[in-house]
Amino acid sequence: MDAKRVLRAIDKPFVAALLMILALGLLVLASANRAMASDSLFYVKRQLVAIAIGAVCAVALMRSDYSRLSRYSRYVYVATLVLLLAVLLFGREVRGTQGWIGLGSRGVQPAELAKVMVVVAFAEFLSSRQGQLNTLRELLPCFLYVGVPFALIMLQPDLGTAMVMVAVMFGMMFVAGASPRVLLGVMAAGAGIIALALFLHYSFGTWLPLQDYQLMRLSVFLDPYNDGQGGRGAGWNTIQSLVAIGSGGFWGKGVFHGTQVQLNFLPELHTDFIYAVVGEELGFLGAAGLLVLYWILLSRALQVAFLSKDLYGTLCVVGVATIWLFHVVENVGMSLGVMPVTGIPLPFVSYGGSAMLANLLGAGLVLSVNIKGNRSLF
Amino acid sequence: MKSRELKLRLQQYWYVCAVLLALLLVRLAVVQFVQNEKYETASKSNRIRLVSIPAPRGEIRSRDGLVLAKNRLVFSVSLAYAEAGLDSTVVERLAAILGTQYPQITADYIRGLVEQQRYRLYEPVTIVRDVDWPMVVRLEEQRRQLPGVTVAVEPLRYYPEGTLAGHLLGYVRAIDAEELAAADRERYDIDDVVGKDGVEKTYESELKGNDGARRVEVDVRGRPVRELVTLQAEPGNNLELTIDSRLQRVLEKSIEETLAYDQQKYNRKAKVAAAVLLDVKSGAVLAMASYPAFNPNDFIGFMDSATEAYYYPQGSYDPLNPGAATNRVLRALYPPGSTFKPITALAALESGEATAEEKVTCRGSYWVKPYIKCTAAHGSVNLARAMAVSCNTYFQEMGRRAGHQGLIAMADQLGLGKPTGIDLPGEKAGLLPTPEWKRETNAVLVDRKYDRLRQELEDKYARLLAEAKDEAARAKVEKEERSARARLEAEYRIDYRFNTTWQAFDTFNMSIGQGNNSYTVLQLASYVAALANGGQRMQPFVVRRVLTPSGQLVRENHPRLLQRLEVDAANLEAVRQAMLQVTQPGGTGYALFAGFPAQVRVAAKTGTAQTGRKGDVRNKEFHGVFVAFAPFDDPQVAFAGVVEYGQHGSTSAGLIARDVLEQYFNIKDHLAPAEAPREPTGGANPAVPASPPVANGTGEQE
Structure with a gap:
């Protein structure tokens, strides 16, 4: 297949949205960078390296036939588990989560890659069970299949990423044809169990996999000033993020001119709270624009999923799209004070090599399905 | 799976995406538009101090x-x-x-x-x-x-x-x-x-x-x-x-030297002095000092206990450690002693009952009860002579003629017993005794005394009644009680009337500056200034001008007339002349100013005041008081000073007056570097003997 045909087949709005998100991300990262480090391009440079590596991998993936991946799905799944086990055994702990492997600051976060790898493996697992996803009994293996990597990620513990796994599982199963009633039932049951566990914990002090301070951090977004320190404790991040976005107004304060950003009131401004940088410096124009770009990205991905020649391709794309959707909703929601604060990056925008690599691999997968799986071309 | 169902499911999935992103968009709009103002304010209060x-x-x-x-x-x-x-x-x-x-x-x-x-x-x-x-x-x-x-x-x-x-x-x-x-x-x-x-x-x-x-x-x-x-x-x-720093320095130096001299010569309790020099035309304070000295730098930062004890001594009053925090020029009250006598003279002349030339014969004590003694038998004296030797007999007679109302009205006109209104805080009013004041004060004292006596009487007869053996004895006790009660009430009425009514001796005491009179040094200076300038009592003030940092005038304190004396000019002149005699040969202040040039003649009055303090020996320990103005022919400055336990006016406050007037009139520079060791004499004139300045020690106690 020559470049000309690729160029004709490729979904241009998808690529355009992706490139614009990347560009916007680099711009606000540069601003965040200036507020944080003496080398005003330190994070930008490293992000560019990650994008370059990710782009090479994505192009390679795009040009390969995704359907060949399905044959290796079992190995991909095993490799995922090995990776997640390795990080538990040999990983480094950063801010309470044992999620890093590698030396110095140049480590990787296996959980980020694991998300995409689980999508690739689970898509094959589901497509081989096509038409047999109607009862709870038939669905149970699927839950177990995702349950193992989910449990390993929970052990780090990385609640945010683990929740991504759950979302991906439900999203892919729904598109794969699983009975909506059973899925809803399982979700309701899960919610019920969590509610019961919390009730028992607060009433009788029963055991929970989370410490009280972790629970506090998850619930404080509901009333950030009530964190026991008048908004200077667990609620600080939510408050400062809201102040940043809220004071941005329609036009924003201008790149490099956000006071919340430049005076360091905003925490984690290059990673978790980079959306607040967009909101403060670029205003509603930039922040809403970014949401629209994600909207285009997701819509086009779903179009690719629909046009895929096989269910495997469809599920791969849906899985990747679900990862992005969950990340955007959680990250932006957290910045706007409507979601609990968890360390979930904003796709293609937050600083972080592993996430960038995983997201670009995902994009490569979508484009591979787009090109190789487009029925209209064959 | 059929393509139709897949399409349906993808569509539903797409709806979910759309709804979630739309919700975020709505929330974003709410935060950035609806709550914009609130967060804008929060952002400012975050960063702006x-x-x-x-x-x-x-x-x-x-x-x-x-x-x-x-x-x-x-x-x-x-x-x-x-x-x-x-x-x-x-x-x-x-x-x-x-x-x-x-x-x-x-x-x-x-x-x-x-x-x-x-x-x-x-x-x-x-x-x-x-x-x-x-x-x-x-x-x-x-x-x-x-x-x-x-x-x-x-x-x-x-x-x-x-x-x-x-x-x-x-x-x-x-x-x-x-x-x-x-x-x-x-x-x-x-x-x-x-x-x-x-x-x-x-x-x-x-x-x-x-x-x-x-x-x-x-x-x-x-x-x-x-x-x-x-x-x-x-x-x-x-x-x-309005203070002249050189005069101020001389005043303080002289006070310190005078106290050292008086401590050595008379009384080691001579630790306190207060003196002030006024410009008689405007009321401006040229120098004002109170001793023990006050260093404002001591009040910056931590004050150690020794310093604190110096300014604010604890416990009962100790003349050897009197406390330095008080500005005694305007917060301490002293009996004026003989420095009151010019007022008595003026009141008598104004009453028309006496003339300046009329003579009164002094045989060593006044001829009216309670026969207050004079310092000597002065013989036949007129006003000028009486003032020069400070004759108590003469001034008691003048006081009697003027009457207490005349004395009080004159003292009141001259500002005694009321604040001058100087631009300094904490000024005391002093006390000019009046019949009303005497009644109010003493009525309480007399009542208290007789309430106690009545109670004692009652207790005594209650006890006797209880001890009485029979009816006859009881009747006797009751009769005794009735007569004792009647006696006591009669005594009370007499005592009350006597003590709450102005008596002749009250007038006599007042006319020579004793009794309950007590005034501030500033009031004395102010009254002398009014005599000096021809009868205009000016309000004393210490700040001349208020200037901006760049030197522009903000406001100026102009001289303010408090009272124009309603007296005959000739009478005033007679009193001033009499005060001049005090510094002339034979006067109580002669030795002090003997060395002054002829164009700087000084009018003055010496005074001695009972200390009235517990622990002091009555009629042995006195405060020295001195008032003066100069030059006599065209008065420029008025002085008043008190030296506690200074014994005589001329040997204490008088020395201070001499030094500061010498400096003012350039007779002697007390700040000259090569100063000879202090002799308590006028240094300018070698003719003055180098002995205590009051050669004959003309006492002026009553």
């Missing part, structure tokens, strides 16, 4: 330009960025270094200061002011180990001349809660200093100035990043006093 810039307090200068109060730049150590939390190792280290010199500074002390300022921690917390250079060097050497500790230069009040005019200047100190509550909150803050006494207090609003402010943008750690707006501080206005 108002830091006040203290306005330098105005300077105080003497009439001749000597700076008496100014601001000195000192090093002060403070702790910045305390907002972001205290580093306990830094606090410990800082306490260890400062503690070598200031034992009261401990880590807990520093934490306490930070706690006090907990709502304004973006401003540095001042730990200690005015540290010396070696300490600054030590702190700078350890700068790396002391993050957040800053050594800054700031203005502190300073009185370069120390005790010179100290009482008059007053002092400043941190504003207290009461003053802050009463103060204008626009101008005063919790860490401000405020004038607590003297000119610093009276002219507080002029001296204070207006603090400026800086709007500073700070980062999340409270560190200033950039200045947004600066409102410059407006320095306070400067004051120019």
Whole structure:
């Protein structure tokens, strides 16, 4: 297949949205960078390296036939588990989560890659069970299949990423044809169990996999000033993020001119709270624009999923799209004070090599399905 | 799976995406549009701090330009960025270094200061002011180990001349809660200093100035990043006093020397003196001093217990440690003694019952009860002679003729017993006794005494009644009781009438300045000035002009006439002439001014006052009082002074008057560098014997 045909087949709005998100991300990262480090391009440079590596991998993936991946799905799944086990055994702990492997600051976060790898493996697992996803009994293996990597990620513990796994599982199963009633039932049951566990914990002090301070951090977004320190404790991040976005107004304060950003009131401004940088410096124009770009990205991905020649391709794309959707909703929601604060990056925008690599691999997968799986071309 | 169902499911999935992203968009719009104002404000209060810039307090200068109060730049150590939390190792280290010199500074002390300022921690917390250079060097050497500790230069009040005019200047100190509550909150803050006494207090609003402010943008750690707006501080206005620094210096020096002399010669209790020199035409105070001396610098910073005991002695009054905080020129009351006599003379002449030339014969005591003694048998004396020798007999007779109403009215016209209204705080009114005053005061005393006696009587007869054996004895006791009661009530009526009614001897006492009369030194000076200038009582004042920092006139205190004496000019002249005789040969003040040139003739009056203090020997220990004005022919200045336990007016306060007048009229420069050891004589004229100045010791006690 020559470049000309690729160029004709490729979904241009998808690529355009992706490139614009990347560009916007680099711009606000540069601003965040200036507020944080003496080398005003330190994070930008490293992000560019990650994008370059990710782009090479994505192009390679795009040009390969995704359907060949399905044959290796079992190995991909095993490799995922090995990776997640390795990080538990040999990983480094950063801010309470044992999620890093590698030396110095140049480590990787296996959980980020694991998300995409689980999508690739689970898509094959589901497509081989096509038409047999109607009862709870038939669905149970699927839950177990995702349950193992989910449990390993929970052990780090990385609640945010683990929740991504759950979302991906439900999203892919729904598109794969699983009975909506059973899925809803399982979700309701899960919610019920969590509610019961919390009730028992607060009433009788029963055991929970989370410490009280972790629970506090998850619930404080509901009333950030009530964190026991008048908004200077667990609620600080939510408050400062809201102040940043809220004071941005329609036009924003201008790149490099956000006071919340430049005076360091905003925490984690290059990673978790980079959306607040967009909101403060670029205003509603930039922040809403970014949401629209994600909207285009997701819509086009779903179009690719629909046009895929096989269910495997469809599920791969849906899985990747679900990862992005969950990340955007959680990250932006957290910045706007409507979601609990968890360390979930904003796709293609937050600083972080592993996430960038995983997201670009995902994009490569979508484009591979787009090109190789487009029925209209064959 | 059929393509149709897949399409349906993907569509549903797409709806979910759309709804979720749309919800985020709505939330974003709410935060950025609806709540924009609230978060805009929050963003500003996050980063913008108002830091006040203290306005330098105005300077105080003497009439001749000597700076008496100014601001000195000192090093002060403070702790910045305390907002972001205290580093306990830094606090410990800082306490260890400062503690070598200031034992009261401990880590807990520093934490306490930070706690006090907990709502304004973006401003540095001042730990200690005015540290010396070696300490600054030590702190700078350890700068790396002391993050957040800053050594800054700031203005502190300073009185370069120390005790010179100290009482008059007053002092400043941190504003207290009461003053802050009463103060204008626009101008005063919790860490401000405020004038607590003297000119610093009276002219507080002029001296204070207006603090400026800086709007500073700070980062999340409270560190200033950039200045947004600066409102410059407006320095306070400067004051120019009416005080002449050279006269003031001579006055204080003379007081100190005189006290040393009197301590050695008469009484070691001679520790207190107060004196003032007025410009008779305007009422301006040219010099004013009270001893023991007052150094306003002592009130800056920590006051040690020895210094505190010097200013505010504890326990009952000890003449050997009288306390230095009081400006005794206007807050201590003294009986005027014979310095009252010119008033008696003027009242008598005004009554028309006497003339200046009329003679009264003194045989050593007055011929009316209670026959108050005179210092000598003066023989036949007219006004001039009586004044010169301070004859008690003559002035009692004059007092009798004028009548107490005449005396009181004259003293009142001359301002005795009421505040002069000088521009200094805490002035006392004094006491001019009147019949009304006597009735009110003594009625209470007499009633209290007889209530006690009645109770005793009742107790006594109740006891006798109980002891009585039979009815007859009881009847006898009851009869006795009735007559005793009647006797007591009769005594009470007599006693009451006697003690609450003005008696002839009250008039006699008043006419020679004894009894309950008590006035401030300033009142005496003011009344003498009124006699000197021909009958105009001017309001004394100490601040001449208020000037902006650049020297422009803000306002000027113009002389203010309080009262024009309603007396016959000839009578006034007769009294002035009589006062001149005091310094002429044969007068009680002759030796003091014998060396003065002919064009500077001095009119004066000596006085001796009973101390009235417990523990003093009555009729043995006296305060010396002295009033004077000069030159006689065209009066310029008036003097009044008291030296406690100075024994005679001429040998105590008179010496002070002589020195300061010598300086004023350039007769002798007391500030000349090669000063001969002090002799208690007029140094200008070698003809005056080098012995105590009152050659014949003309006593003037009654």
